[in-house]
Amino acid sequence: MRLFIAIPLSSEIKAHLGDFQETLKTSGITGSWSPIGNLHLTLAFIGEYADPDKVLDTVGSVSFMPFDLCFCSTGSFSDTLWAGVGKNESLEKLAGDVRKALAGSGIPFDRKKFRPHITLARRSSVPADLSLLPRPDPAVMTVDSFSLFRSDRGKHGMIYTELGSVPALSSAERI
Numbered sequence: 247m248r249l250f251i252a253i254p255l256s257s258e259i260k261a262h263l264g265d266f267q268e269t270l271k272t273s274g275i276t277g278s279w280s281p282i283g284n285l286h287l288t289l290a291f292i293g294e295y296a297d298p299d300k301v302l303d304t305v306g307s308v309s310f311m312p313f314d315l316c317f318c319s320t321g322s323f324s325d326t327l328w329a330g331v332g333k334n335e336s337l338e339k340l341a342g343d344v345r346k347a348l349a350g351s352g353i354p355f356d357r358k359k360f361r362p363h364i365t366l367a368r369r370s371s372v373p374a375d376l377s378l379l380p381r382p383d384p385a386v387m388t389v390d391s392f393s394l395f396r397s398d399r400g401k402h403g404m405i406y407t408e409l410g411s412v413p414a415l416s417s418a419e420r421i
Contacts, residue, residue, distance in 0.1 A: 254392075
C-alpha cells in the first residue's frame with residue numbers, strides 16, 4: 247500500500263486554497279487541479295509499504311507542541327504549482343523528527359530535502375516569470391496533529407484515506 251505522512255489542512259484553509267485555485271484559473275493558469283479534499287502538507291512520503299501499524303507506532307513517538315502555519319506564497323517545481331508556507335522552525339523540526347523516527351525504525355521514505363508546500367496543480371501552465379503568479383491572501387492554521395495516509399488511484403484521481411493521527415502535546419503534557 248502507498249503511504250505518506252502529512253499535516254491535514256483545516257476545512258477553512260482548504261476552502262481558502264480552493265478559492266485561490268479559482269483565482270489562478272481566472273488569471274489564465276491551466277493544469278490538472280488538486281481536488282480540495284486532497285490538499286495536505288506532506289512531511290514524509292513513504293511509498294509502497296505493507297505495515298501501516300508499524301509506521302503509526304513509530305511516528306506515534308514523535309512529540310510536538312501545537313504551532314501556527316501561515317499560507318502566504320506561491321511557487322512551482324517545474325510544472326507543479328504549489329502554495330507555500332512562511333518560514334517555520336516548528337514545522338522544520340516536526341518534519342525532521344518524523345523522518346528521524348522513520349529512519350530509526352528502518353521504514354523507507356523519500357529522502358529529498360523537505361520543501362513544505364501544498365500541491366495546487368500538476369501539469370500546469372506556470373509562467374516563466376514566477377513573479378507574475380498571483381499570491382494567496384495570507385491565511386493561518388494551527389497544527390495540532392499529523393496523520394498517516396494511504397493513497398489509492400481511483401476512477402477520477404487519487405483517493406487519500408487517513409489511517410491514524412498523532413496529536414500535539416496538550417497543555418497538561420507540556421509541563
